[in-house]
Amino acid sequence: MVMDVKGKTKDNPKARMDIKEYCRRKELWLQELQNGKIVKHKASFSFTLDEKREIIQWVKNLRMPEGYASNLGKRADMNKGKLIDLCSGKLLESSLDRMEENILVTTTKLEKIFPCGFFDVMEHLPIHLVQEACLEGPVQTRWMYPFERRNRPSRNDEGNSDPLFPPISIFNQNGRGSKKRGKRNFTDMEIQSAVTHVLLNFPEIQSYVNLFVNT
Incomplete structure (x- = not known):
């Protein structure tokens, strides 16, 4: 709203209509001209293009x-006067308590400046984010994406493997297909050989092997 980005700002005609109904800031009311057109004057809290x-x-x-942040210069559009393709960053646990208090104070101050249409669920969400981060920890340990990948195929799935998630690298030896195809079950000897291969070649198992040998 401050940067007045077209298509994203919440300072829209509906918000100005709410101001006329609930607030007394006449400078933000919509003005109707003699030819019937509706004019929305620029708000005092919105920057000009030069600003x-x-x-x-x-x-x-x-x-x-x-390592603190990416190159913000690549995200700056001087012609349109806006930032593009911004992503999230990291938070320190020691600063979360102070952040929770500051969010409440800042939200209260914003209510005195911006119109009612500015405060939707996205402005209410930060009030709960600090508590959620403290209780549940990093987002990568609790988000749904790894489970969604296994519950349903990817969009525009053509049956090929996802290039972003290649198969296990130790089993990618090149081979030549056979013209004849058939199905059969593994024998007990083949199953035992596969289990032995895992036990002898995976570093995660080595600690248990050492414990068995030492005891």
Whole structure:
């Protein structure tokens, strides 16, 4: 809303109509001209194009410590005055308590500035994020994507393996297919050979082998 990005800002005509109904800020009301057109004046909290370019230029010249953030200069669009393709980062556990308190204070201050249409579920969500992070830990240990991959095929699935998730590398030896095909079950000797191969070649098993030998 502050950057007034077209298609993403919440300072839209519906939000201005809510302001007229619930608030007294007449400078933000929609104005109807004599020809019947509706005019939405620029809000005082929205930056002009020159102001947005100054902010983007500052972000573009910003230098972070190694490994702290990606190159923000590649995410800065000077012509349109906006940032693109931003991603999430890391949080320190020691700063979560302070962050939870700051989120409540900041949300209260924003309620005094922005119209009612600004506050949807996305603005309410940060209030619960700190508690969720403290209780459940890193997102990669609890997100649904690994399970969804096994519950249903990928979009536009053509039967090939997913190139982003290649098969186990130790079993990718090249071979030549046979014209004749058939089905059969493994014999007891073949099953025992496969189990022995796993026990002798996987490093995860070595600690148990050492424990057996030492005892």
